[in-house]
Amino acid sequence: MTGIEYDDFLDLDYEPTGTDLLCEFRVAPAEGMSWGAAASRVASESSNGTWAALTVDEAELTDLSAVAYDIDEESGTVLVAYPSDLFEAGSMPQILSCIAGNIMGMKAVDSIRLNDCEWPEQLVSSFPGPLYGSAVMTEKLDAVGRPVLATVPKPKVGLSTDAHVAIGEQAWRGGVDLLKDDENLTDQPFNPFEERVERSLAKAHELTEETGERKDYLVNITAETEEMLRRAEFVADHGGGFVMVDVVTAGWAAVQTVREHCEDLDLAIHAHRAMHAAFDRVPTHGVSMKVIAQVSRLCGVDHIHTGTAGLGKLENEDTPGINAWLKSDLFGMNDVLPVASGGLHPGVVGELIDVLGPEIGIQVGGGIHGHPGGTEAGARALRQAVEASMQDVSLSEYAADGHDELQAALDTWGSETPR
Missing domain, CATH: 3.30.70.150 (RuBisCO large subunit, N-terminal domain)
Structure with a gap:
């Protein structure tokens, strides 16, 4: 004893x-x-x-x-x-x-x-990890040598399906790769899930043909677990390549189930981290965003929001450290594509890429749709800002060289970060 x-x-x-x-x-x-x-x-x-x-x-x-x-x-x-x-x-x-x-x-x-x-x-080794990880940049999209670009229609809830599809069309035509639902848009009467998915993906396929670049849609399937599986099948049946899950609110068991199902459907998983701050905002208590990101990778998401390194509207956090872990070697497990999101606009893109590197996703909402020239012009301004960064040219110099959409964005927002 x-x-x-x-x-x-x-x-x-x-x-x-x-x-x-x-x-x-x-x-x-x-x-x-x-x-x-x-x-x-x-x-x-x-x-x-x-x-x-x-x-x-x-x-x-x-x-x-x-x-x-x-x-x-x-x-x-x-x-x-x-x-x-x-x-x-x-x-x-x-x-x-x-x-x-x-x-x-x-x-x-x-x-x-x-x-x-x-x-x-x-x-x-007991977890599947991501199906694609950062490989989505070239295996599902055409983001070669640059960040993946995404946008959420704004306002993020309340738009009709007609307005949602029209905004997606403008954003895709302007140079964005991905349309994205936000965390609280699922299946509401003003914009029903099935109609939104069917029509948005049809438009994405049209714009793929028109632009010569693959366009796709991060569809929020967050719901009760069985319903999430049904919604994932609906996305796959209509030619979509991605689903989105609010991983914290849905729960890790549900994420694991969705990951298993999505492998059969060849769908990549975009993780929205809604509710993460309930665990990680207070620096002395809870669970850090780094651990949440680790858990997400093990459970099998392909990309996840990790912050903006203080360049957006959300609380500053160790975005570079989190991103480095997501891309680190983990016994051969696929990596995860980090996504910067929250209060970004073309004027901060250069600094964002300098800090985080080009192998990221950049998700911009109001910084596209609030452009004085509208959504398509806002998407062009974002794409131009990325092009300037990839060519190691200052945003102001690139804007002055005939890139009017970028110039209008700089005139509107400058390089300030919102609160």
Whole structure:
């Protein structure tokens, strides 16, 4: 027989193995709680511990204890190693129930944030990862040597199907690759799903022929899981190459199911991160956007919003670091195409590409449709801004060389970022 207590979950001499899932937490111990006591409780509660000391027959016990193996009081970080056998292979809900579950509400800490994870091959190989990843740039679109360009019709809800299709036509003709639904447009009476998809994809096919560039549509299929599968089939039946899922609000089990279904349909998955800030905006608590992006890659999305590196309207975050992880080697798993979105316009595109590089998606809404010349002119201005960046020419110089749409955008918005 052996007794199990909190101290058993703290070992600052422990050397992680290659099969451990390693998690970095930012922790603020509660009043009267030492760093060691707080760290051991994080490891205990997120694996196989409990508040009371137990006496257990070792012959009947599988050792699945997590170990807090490093504490940095200055930075407030605690590193915890989890044995892979603690987790159900291929089940993201079960994994997150451990490493981001009850510990988020423990009284032993005033706050706790899951900052980062280092995933072992044993767990990574149990997930499918993206079907395409950044390869969508050339395998499904014609974005060779430049970012993929997308736009959401504005206002993002309330437009009729006629208006939605007309805006898509103008944007595609102006040089955008992808029309995109926003997070809260699904199947409402003012713009029903099936009519919108059928007519928009038909127009995308027309514009593909007209422009000589492949045009497509990121269709928001977010709904109850079975309905999402039906909607994905509808998109595939009408020649679409992409679906979009609000991954946080839909839930990771649903995302995994959609990923499996979309492989049979040859559909790439665009991940909208709506609700992510409920977990990652407060820097001392919750789950970081980097971890949300990691989970998304494992579950199999092909592109995901990762922020604008402070150049848009949303809260600044470590967009370059997140993007680097999404493109990093992960035991051969496909990468993910990062997408910058939120308050962008042609005047900030040059700096955005300088910071994030050209292998990204750029999604612009109001910065296209608010152009004084209308949507098509706004799309041309965005495309011209990208062309200038790819040629290493300043936006002002490129605009002055006969690119009137870009000049009008610069006159309207300059290079300021909105709030």
